[in-house]
Amino acid sequence: MIVTRRLTSATIPMAEASAIAPLSSPSGPRPGLSSVLQRLEGPLAGRLRSGRELASSAVHDEPRAAPWSIALPGLARLLPGGLPRGELIELTAGRSSGRFACALMLLAAATSAGENAALIDLGDALDPQSAAPAGIDWSRLLWARPRAVREALAATEAALTGGLPLVILDLGLPPLPGGRGAEAMWLRLARSARQHDTLLVVASPYRVAGPAASTVLELTRGRALWSGTGSAPRLLEGADGRLTLTKGHRLLAPQAQALRLALPA
C-alpha cells in the first residue's frame, strides 16, 4: 500500500493508478480498505486515496497535493476544501480590513505545521514584535523586502522556484511603486505556483492578478470595536469585517462571511 501525500497524477502513471483501482468500489471504499482506514490515524486516513480517485484526479486535473488547513474559521466556511496548493489566490482589501492579519495567520498556520513560507513584503510592513502573538515560527519564515512592484514580482518568482510551499506577496498600501507594465507577470507566477505545487497568495489593495487568480477573496472593513463610552477612556479592541468569496472553483454566486479581528491582549 502506498501512503504518501504526494500520490499525484504526475508521480503515478495512469496504468499504475488503474492497477490499484480495485481497492475501491462505486459505492465507496471496499470493506478491507475501510478497516485499514479506520486503523490508520486520522491525519493519514485523510490523505489516503484509492486508485480510482487517483485516476479521476488525473483526468480532471484537479489540485494535486493536500490543501492547507485554514486557521480562520470564516475563511474555512467559505473554502471548506481548504486553500488549494499550486494555485494563485488573490486577497483584496482596503485599509484596516484585516488583509495583513489574514496573511499573518496563514503564515502562522504554515510555519507552526513545520512548513516553510515566504513573505514578500512590498510595504516593509512586518514588525516581528507586534506580530509575535500571531504565533509565527520565525525560523521558518523567509522575509524579503522589495522596494517596487517589479522587484516584488521577481522576488516572488524566485521564492516559487525555491520550492517553498507557501509564498505570500503583500503589495502594501497604495500607491504601489513601479506597478505599471507588470500585468503579464501574473500568469507566469500562476504557472510557476502550479509547477512547484506552491500556494501563492497575493494580498493587494485592489484586483491585480486578473484571470491568473483561481480564487479571489475580498475583505471589506466594518466598524472598529472600542471599549469605553462617553467620557470614559477609550481602548481599541478590534475590528469587524466581511470576507467575500467572489471567484472560486464551481462558485455560482459570491458568498460572504462575517469576520471579527481582535487586538491581542
Next chain:
Amino acid sequence: MSRLACLWVPLFPLAARLRAEPELAGEALAVTAGNGAAAQIVAATRAARRLGVTAGMTLVQARALVPKLAARNRDNACERAAQEALAEIAERFSPRVEIAGPGILFLDADGLAGRFRPASPTAPDWTPERELGRALAAASRRAGLPARVGIAASKLAAQVAAQTAGSPGSDPTEPHIVATGSEAGFLAPLPLARLAPELGLGETLTRWGLASIGDFARLPAAEVVSRLGPAGAELHTVARGVDPRPLLPREPPLDLAEGSELEWPLVALEPFLFLAHAALDRISRRLEIRGLGCARLALELTLEPAGHDARAWELPAPTRDTKTLLTLVRLELEARPPGAAVAAFLFVATPDRTRPEQGTLFGPPALSPERLATTLARLFALLGPDRVGSPRPVDGHRPERLALVPFAPPAAPLVCRSFSRPSPAAPPPASGKGLLAVRTLRPPIALEVLVEPRSADHEPAPTHIQSLAGEANDKRPAIAGAVRIAAGPWRLEEGWWSATPVAREYWDVELDAAGLFRIYRDVATGDWAADGVYD
C-alpha cells in the same frame, strides 16, 4: 613496491585553451608564445598540423601556410585552472597526488585497483590496474583534458609509459601498464635524454660512450657516486627504475580559480558575461566533483591600459548554480561598471559544504538545500543582502526596528504537526475570529494634526489628521480625515540614557473613512507621525 599512476596531457597549453574555448576544437588553431612577429607556435590542433603547421614555427610562417589559422596566446590563468582541474580529477581517485609539471601529475595507485571488478569473469586482457587507467582517462576526457595514463612502480617509468600510451598504432585512451619489477627493463632501451640529466652531466655520460638508460644503469653504483657525486647517484637510481624520492602529495588549495586573458580588451558587458558564464560553468563542474558549493565568489579584473578591479560576493548558502552566480555578477557590474576595458579576468570561488537535508515519509516535504541556496542567492542579487532573511523580534519598543538573520530553516518535523483536512461532519463556526495586526509604516509618515481638548479631565486629543505635503510623502499612502474616535495617549520612552533618547505619545485613531491608524507625537520636537495601520 608502491604503484604510481601518471596522468599526462599532451600539448598541454593547447588542451588548456580548448578546455576554456571548446568551440575551437575542430578549427585550425595554434597556441603561441611571445608577441608580434616574434610569436612562436607552441602547439597546434590536428587540423592545423594536417595543413603543415608545426611547433617552433613563427606565427607569420604558419599564417603563410594557413591564412585562416586562428591563434591564441598562451594563457597562464587558463593553464593554472586546467592544471588544478586535472589534479582534482586525480584526487577523486587518490588523496595523494603530486603535480610534476604542466599537464603531468602522479598519483598513488596503491590499493586503488581493488575498487574495480570485471564486467564479465571471462573478459580478455582485464586487470584491475588497466580498469583504473581507463577510468582515469575517461574522467579527464569528460573534464575536457584528454590525458594519457601510465602505471608503474617508479615516476619515470610511469611517465614514459603515459607518454608512449598513444604511440602510433595504439589506442591513446588505453593505459600503458608496466609490470612490477620490470621498470629497469622497460627503461633500459630508452635514450639517456629521457633521464633529463643536467647539461654537464649529460655531456660526461656521452663522453663515457653511454647511449641508453640501460647502459647507465648497468654501471656500478659506487663508481658512479665516486665520479659524479650526489646528482649522479640520484640519476643512477632513477635509471634502475627506483624513485630516489617518494611521492610528494600536494596540499589541495582552498579556493578554485578560473579565468582568462582576453584577446581584445572588452568594453561591453554582454561579451564579458558570455566568457564569465563559461568560466563559472567550469567552476561549477569542479565544485560538483568535490561535492561542494560556492560560499564566496570573488572577481579580479585586469583593466586596460593599467589597473585592477576586484569584487566579491558572500553567498547566503553554498550553491553551484551557474545562472545564479552569473546574475550576481551581472547585477554588480551593471550597478558598478569597472570604468575601463577589461583585459583579463579571474573568478575565485571559496568552496564550502552544501547543507544536507533528510526528507521524511510523513512530515512536510523538505526543502532542497541546493534549490534554497539558489533562491536565496537570487533574492540577494535582486534586493540586496540587507533586505532578505528571517525576521526576529528586537529587544525594544520602537516598532520600526527590525532584525534579520540568515534564513536557515530547521529540519522538517518527522510527522505533520497540525495537518487537519476540513471534515464535512464538523462544519466550522459561522463567524470567524482572528487577531488584528499592525501594518508598520517604515519610515513613519509625517502628519499635521489638529488637537482639541476633550474635557477638563483629559489631555487634548487629535481631531483631524493629514499627511504633510512634500517630496518625502509624495509616494507614501495618503492619510487625511476627521478623527472619529481617538484613544490615548500611551507613552513610550526608550534609550533615555543614550545620546538619542526616544520619547513618544501614542494614539490609536479611527478616521471617518480612511481606517484605523497608530500615530504618535514626538515629545522632544512636538512633531506628529503615523507609524502603523491596523489591518
